[in-house]
Each structure stands twice: as C-alpha cells, then as structure tokens.
Amino acid sequence: MEILVCVKRVPDTETRIRIGDGGRSIDPSGVKYVLSPYDEFAVEAALRTKEGLGEGEVTVTTFGDDASQETLRSALAMGANRAVLLEGAATMDGLTTAKVLATEIEEMDPPLVLLGMKAADADQQQVGPMLATLLGRPCATAVAEFEVADGKVVCRREVEGGTEVLELDLPAVITVTKGAYEPRYASLKGIMAAKRKPLEKKPVDVPESALVVEALEPPPEKAAGRIVGEGPDAVAELVRLLREEARVL
Amino acid sequence: MAGAFQGIDFYDVDGLLDDEERMTRDMVREWVDDRLLPIIEEAYVERRFPTEIVPELGTLGMLGANLPEEYGCAGLNNVAYGLIMQELERGDSGIRSFASVQGALVMYPIYAFGSEAQKRDWLPRLQSGDAIGCFGLTEPDYGSNPAGMITTAQKTADGWVLNGTKMWITNGSMADVAVIWAQTGEVGDVPGIRGFLVETDTPGFSARDQKGKLSLLASDTSELHLADVEVGDAALLPESRGLKSPLMCLTQARYGIAWGAVGAAMACLDEAVRYAKERKMFDGPIGGKQIQQVRLADMLTQLTQGQLLALRLGRLKDEGTMTPQQVSLAKRANVDMACDTAREARRLLGANGILVEYASMRHMANLESVYTYEGTHDIHSLILGQALTGLSAF
Ligand SMILES: Cc1cc2nc3c(=O)[nH]c(=O)nc-3n(C[C@H](O)[C@H](O)[C@H](O)COP(=O)(O)OP(=O)(O)OC[C@H]3O[C@@H](n4cnc5c(N)ncnc54)[C@H](O)[C@@H]3O)c2cc1C
Numbered sequence: 132m133e134i135l136v137c138v139k140r141v142p143d144t145e146t147r148i149r150i151g152d153g154g155r156s157i158d159p160s161g162v163k164y165v166l167s168p169y170d171e172f173a174v175e176a177a178l179r180t181k182e183g184l185g186e187g188e189v190t191v192t193t194f195g196d197d198a199s200q201e202t203l204r205s206a207l208a209m210g211a212n213r214a215v216l217l218e219g220a221a222t223m224d225g226l227t228t229a230k231v232l233a234t235e236i237e238e239m240d241p242p243l244v245l246l247g248m249k250a251a252d253a254d255q256q257q258v259g260p261m262l263a264t265l266l267g268r269p270c271a272t273a274v275a276e277f278e279v280a281d282g283k284v285v286c287r288r289e290v291e292g293g294t295e296v297l298e299l300d301l302p303a304v305i306t307v308t309k310g311a312y313e314p315r316y317a318s319l320k321g322i323m324a325a326k327r328k329p330l331e332k333k334p335v336d337v338p339e340s341a342l343v344v345e346a347l348e349p350p351p352e353k354a355a356g357r358i359v360g361e362g363p364d365a366v367a368e369l370v371r372l373l374r375e376e377a378r379v380l
Numbered sequence: 381m382a383g384a385f386q387g388i389d390f391y392d393v394d395g396l397l398d399d400e401e402r403m404t405r406d407m408v409r410e411w412v413d414d415r416l417l418p419i420i421e422e423a424y425v426e427r428r429f430p431t432e433i434v435p436e437l438g439t440l441g442m443l444g445a446n447l448p449e450e451y452g453c454a455g456l457n458n459v460a461y462g463l464i465m466q467e468l469e470r471g472d473s474g475i476r477s478f479a480s481v482q483g484a485l486v487m488y489p490i491y492a493f494g495s496e497a498q499k500r501d502w503l504p505r506l507q508s509g510d511a512i513g514c515f516g517l518t519e520p521d522y523g524s525n526p527a528g529m530i531t532t533a534q535k536t537a538d539g540w541v542l543n544g545t546k547m548w549i550t551n552g553s554m555a556d557v558a559v560i561w562a563q564t565g566e567v568g569d570v571p572g573i574r575g576f577l578v579e580t581d582t583p584g585f586s587a588r589d590q591k592g593k594l595s596l597l598a599s600d601t602s603e604l605h606l607a608d609v610e611v612g613d614a615a616l617l618p619e620s621r622g623l624k625s626p627l628m629c630l631t632q633a634r635y636g637i638a639w640g641a642v643g644a645a646m647a648c649l650d651e652a653v654r655y656a657k658e659r660k661m662f663d664g665p666i667g668g669k670q671i672q673q674v675r676l677a678d679m680l681t682q683l684t685q686g687q688l689l690a691l692r693l694g695r696l697k698d699e700g701t702m703t704p705q706q707v708s709l710a711k712r713a714n715v716d717m718a719c720d721t722a723r724e725a726r727r728l729l730g731a732n733g734i735l736v737e738y739a740s741m742r743h744m745a746n747l748e749s750v751y752t753y754e755g756t757h758d759i760h761s762l763i764l765g766q767a768l769t770g771l772s773a774f
Contacts, residue, residue: 145384163386201399208403316411319441319454319464322403
C-alpha cells in the first residue's frame with residue numbers, strides 16, 4: 132500500500148526563539164531546524180504499517196523552501212522510500228498549506244495520508260482535518276495507534292478517561308500523536324542510503340492566503356516565586372494565597 | 381537534569397559540516413542523551429562496561445562506521461566517524477574506547493591486513509556487535525616501546541603457537557576475538573612482528589580483569605595470557621608486516637581520540653556553564669564573578685581550537701593526505717585540552733564537582749587514561765620533536 136506522510140521543518144523545541152525584525156516571524160539565525168516531532172511519529176507509523184503489511188512504499192512530502200530538503204532526508208534516513216519537495220514559500224496559514232498538499236495528493240492518490248497531529252512550531256492542528264475536507268476523505272485526528280486491513284483503517288484514540296476506536300474506509304487521512312509510535316533512530320546506514328533515495332523537487336503555485344500574522348510576542352517574564360513561610364505554620368497562609376491570589380483551589 | 385544537549389559551537393563549526401555529517405552527529409547525540417547518560421553513572425560506580433548498549437551500537441551502525449558497506453559497515457566519511465567518537469565520549473570515554481577498539485583496532489586491521497575470508501567472517505559480526513574484539517599490543521615491560529615485545533609466535537607444521545602476556549587490554553575479558561601482535565622472529569626484529577586473530581576460547585588463552593583502576597571504570601581493561609596457544613595458518617593476518625602494521629591501527633584510533641576528547645570537553649564546559657549560572661554564592665551566581673568567567677573563557681577558547689583541529693584533521697584524512705604526525709599533534713593537543721577542561725570544570729563545581737551525579741570528575745578521571753594510552757602525551761611530543769628536528773629523542 133502507498134502511504135504518504137506530510138511533514139514540516141520546524142525549529143528544534145530546545146532552541147531559544149527570538150522574534151525577528153518586524154515582529155511577525157521568528158529570527159531564523161542560529162536556529163536549529165528539525166523534522167517536527169509529531170511528524171516523526173507519523174513517519175514511524177507509516178514505516179511500521181509498511182513493515183507489518185510486508186509491502187508498499189512510504190513517500191514523504193513537505194511544502195517549503197530548499198532548506199526543507201534536509202527535513203525530507205531525515206525521514207528518508209528513518210526508512211521512507213522517496214520524497215517530494217513541494218517548493219514554495221510556506222506560510223503560517225494552515226488552509227494554504229492544506230490546499231497545496233491537496234492539489235498534489237489528488238494527483239498521487241495514495242490510499243493513506245498521515246500527518247503529525249500538529250506542527251511543533253505553530254501548534255494549530257489544522258492541516259490534517261482541512262486536507263481531509265478538501266480531499267473529501269474521512270479523517271481521524273490525534274490517533275495513538277492504527278491498523279490497516281481489508282480496505283479499512285481502525286484507529287485508537289486516547290480520550291478523556293478512556294479509549295475511542297474508529298473505523299475509517301480507505302482512502303483516509305490520519306493525524307498521529309505519540310501513542311505507540313516512539314520514533315526509531317535513523318541508523319547510519321539509513322543516513323547513507325538516504326543520500327541515494329529519490330527526492331523530487333516540484334515548484335508549486337501557492338494560493339493567496341486570507342490570513343496574515345499580525346504580531347508575535349515572547350511570553351512575559353515569569354515573576355519571581357515567593358516564600359510565604361516555613362513549616363506547618365505557613366500552610367494556612369499558603370492555602371489562603373492559593374485560593375485568593377492564584378485562584379487554583 | 382539538563383535538557384537535550386545542544387552542543388558547543390562558538391565558531392559555527394556546524395556550518396562546515398554537510399547534511400550527512402550533521403545527521404550522523406545529531407543521531408548519536410540523541411542516542412547518548414536517551415540511552416547512555418541515564419545508565420552511565422551507575423555503570424561507572426559499579427565498575428562495569430554496560431554491555432546492554434552493544435547491540436544498539438551495532439544496529440545503528442556505530443561500530444567501524446567508516447569501513448565499507450560491502451562488509452556490512454556504514455561507509456561513512458572520516459568526519460562523520462569522528463563526530464560519532466565526539467558524541468560517544470561526551471557520554472563517557474569508556475564507551476568511546478569500546479567503539480575505538482572495536483572499529484579502529486580490531487575491524488580496521490582485519491580490513492587492512494586480513495584475507496578476504498577473514499574479512500567476510502569477522503567484519504559483519506563485529507560491526508553488528510554480535511562479536512566483540514580486543515587489541516593486544518602492550519606488554520608488562522613494553523608499553524611506549526612495543527618494538528621490544530617478547531610475546532612470540534612460532535611456526536608449526538600447519539599453524540602457529542603463541543606465548544606471552546599482554547597488559548591493559550581494553551575489552552580483553554569480554555572479547556570473542558583478540559588481535560594479538562607477536563614476534564615471529566628474534567626479539568627486537570621489528571619487521572618480524574605480525575598480527576594474529578586469536579579466538580578467545582582457544583585452549584591456553586585466558587583473560588583477567590585489571591583490578592584497582594581509578595580511571596575508565598566503565599570499561600573492561602584486562603590482562604591476557606597466552607600459554608602455548610595453538611592456531612591455524614588462517615589465524616595470521618597475511619598482510620601484516622612488522623611494527624608498522626599495529627602503528628597504522630593506532631593512527632586510526634588516535635584519530636578518533638582527537639575527536640572524542642572534544643566531546644568530553646564539551647560535556648564538561650556545558651556542565652560548568654549551567655552550574656555557574658545557577659549556583660549562587662555571596663550576592664549572586666558564581667558565573668557573574670570574574671574569576672569564573674576567565675575560567676569559562678579559557679575552556680571555551682581551548683575547546684574551539686580543538687574542534688577546528690579535529691575537523692581539519694578529518695578533512696585531510698578524507699582527502700587521503702593525513703600524516704601520522706598530524707594525528708599525533710591532534711591527539712596530544714586535544715586530550716591535553718580535555719584534561720584541563722575537565723579539571724577546571726570540576727573545580728568550578730566546588731564540592732558538588734566530586735560527585736558522580738555531575739560528569740566532570742568522571743571525565744577528568746577517565747581522561748587520565750586517554751592521556752596515557754594510544755601513545756602517551758610525552759611520546760607524541762617526541763614524535764613531533766622528531767618531525768621538526770629530524771632527531772630522534774626516544
Ligand atoms: C585504560 C587503558 C586501556 C588501554 N588499552 C590498551 C589496549 O586495548 N591495547 C593495548 O595494546 N594497550 C592498551 N593500553 C596500554 C597503553 O597503550 C600503554 O599504557 C601506553 O602505551 C604506555 O605504556 P606504559 O603504561 O607501559 O608506560 P611507559 O611506557 O612505562 O611510560 C611511563 C612514562 O614514561 C614516559 N616515557 C616512556 N618512554 C619515554 C621516552 N623515550 N622519553 C621520555 N619519556 C618516556 C611515558 O610518557 C610515561 O610518562 C591501555 C592503557 C590504559 C591505561
């Protein structure tokens with residue numbers, strides 16, 4: 132079975148982010164970029180599905196600039212078979228991204244499309260469901276584990292206090308969360324093999340976006356903590372402050 | 381504990397690496413954070429090499445990673461190989477030592493001096509970690525001067541008989557195969573030194589753990605005894621010729637050490653900077669005091685020099701022009717740098733610096749072995765002195 136995984140290049144979650152000039156984007160200098168962690172789960176899920184079925188191909192794709200090639204290579208090093216770079220200026224608008232992906236996916240027509248539940252940078256959780264809508268395919272989000280059999284995919288989701296099981300007809304779109312899919316390390320042989328795997332670059336038309344980023348601001352500095360007293364005598368005061376000031380009780 | 385290691389890269393050395401090199405480094409870095417750092421303190425205190433990591437070192441391709449793919453290896457360039465050593469030694473010198481011995485001192489001689497049958501037999505299982513190897517050159521009375529070795533190999537009708545003692549042998553007790561260097565002629569006949577692949581279950585072969593170490597505790601260091609060990613003709617490494625052959629292996633291993641030392645120093649500087657920012661004494665963090673800033677600035681400067689030295693050496697190796705003397709310079713300079721960095725980091729940490737919960741003293745103690753093995757610091761001074769003056773001072 133053909134499985135397509137849509138991935139994104141994002142700043143490493145350990146990187147210290149600075150806001151760039153103009154206050155509408157981050158300053159990319161000195162920022163280390165990685166394959167978004169949720170997308171790693173999706174790649175892992177695709178590889179395990181392929182390995183489980185004993186056949187098929189995993190293609191990874193991203194909408195982004197030339198630098199995103201490195202991100203695709205990371206997924207190839209994990210074991211994906213081939214990559215397609217949809218070359219264009221990526222935006223913060225999930226709908227634009229979904230439209231670009233949908234146009235390509237209609238052409239490729241893979242039965243299963245996987246995405247990370249969200250991108251680790253924007254955290255919007257939009258692209259998966261929007262893509263499914265544009266394609267007119269069923270969608271399950273934040274899936275912890277799934278299994279493909281007989282033209283269907285059975286998905287397990289962790290919901291408040293329990294588990295939900297969904298069955299979708301293929302073709303379908305699934306967004307993946309960590310769940311069962313602790314990503315493998317790319318082996319050194321995998322890294323070397325990735326150099327030789329096909330990576331196709333396709334310039335794409337980027338539809339106009341109806342969304343602009345107005346401002347980005349770093350979170351406010353955390354106020355210093357306060358010691359309200361010591362020993363059992365301080366408990367009453369602590370409880371009062373938690374109730375009246377912090378309002379957490 | 382600290383979050384994922386971000387590296388120390390004041391001079392954008394990353395910008396000099398290609399995608400594969402960076403990916404290699406990042407993978408090993410993450411592996412060290414996830415798999416090695418959580419267990420190393422305990423292994424160190426228990427004085428044991430953590431054998432549980434060997435299968436993964438193998439499946440991920442970290443053993444003999446710069447040897448060719450046709451024998452199951454990853455076929456990386458030497459810079460990527462060096463970065464693996466850097467990251468492993470950021471974890472612990474004992475783990476880097478394991479990988480160095482396996483790759484540079486066991487797989488390399490089989491690759492360089494072995495028959496095709498020996499290569500096909502051993503390299504795939506050594507790279508996967510299914511078999512472990514050791515390298516026996518040093519003897520009780522022949523350390524810096526292995527030319528004088530008294531371990532002998534005597535020709536028999538259909539093979540060889542080996543006799544002698546090898547000391548300080550990394551991986552010695554857990555090895556499946558030992559690369560033993562022995563004199564096939566008269567003692568002192570330098571061209572008569574040849575290499576043999578001795579399976580450690582051969583009658584007459586025994587290994588004993590070296591007790592009482594205060595350095596490299598998470599590493600197996602052993603003494604090997606060979607008492608009338610009989611091996612077939614197929615045990616000889618056919619292309620090994622004289623002392624030059626083991627010295628070629630040492631060049632490979634020293635190359636990796638030059639990188640590894642950078643990793644150990646990175647771990648120590650990283651720890652020192654974090655600690656300096658958090659530890660408050662008198663009226664503020666000690667990192668805000670001039671003496672500690674000088675200390676950190678010196679560490680950063682030396683480390684950055686060492687990083688660039690290792691990278692340039694790697695590029696020369698990949699171009700095929702690297703000389704053993706250049707390797708001597710980098711081994712000597714970078715290990716010395718790492719020793720200084722570890723000691724200064726330990727001191728900056730005050731009393732906490734003597735605890736195993738912090739890495740600096742572990743690195744400091746480990747690096748004393750690294751300073752001594754693979755040619756002592758002094759021996760590399762003599763190599764460089766000879767390169768400059770043409771005069772031998774050995
Ligand atoms: C932890 C550990 C692991 C090791 N692993 C291995 C291994 O796997 N395989 C292996 O074969 N060996 C191994 N060794 C041995 C190591 O390579 C030797 O210890 C090293 O070569 C030095 O030999 P030595 O200890 O006999 O010191 P010596 O040669 O006795 O040197 C003692 C001192 O004299 C100095 N010195 C020696 N000659 C001169 C000279 N001409 N001029 C001035 N100064 C001189 C030295 O620098 C040193 O300071 C290991 C050692 C250690 C500590």
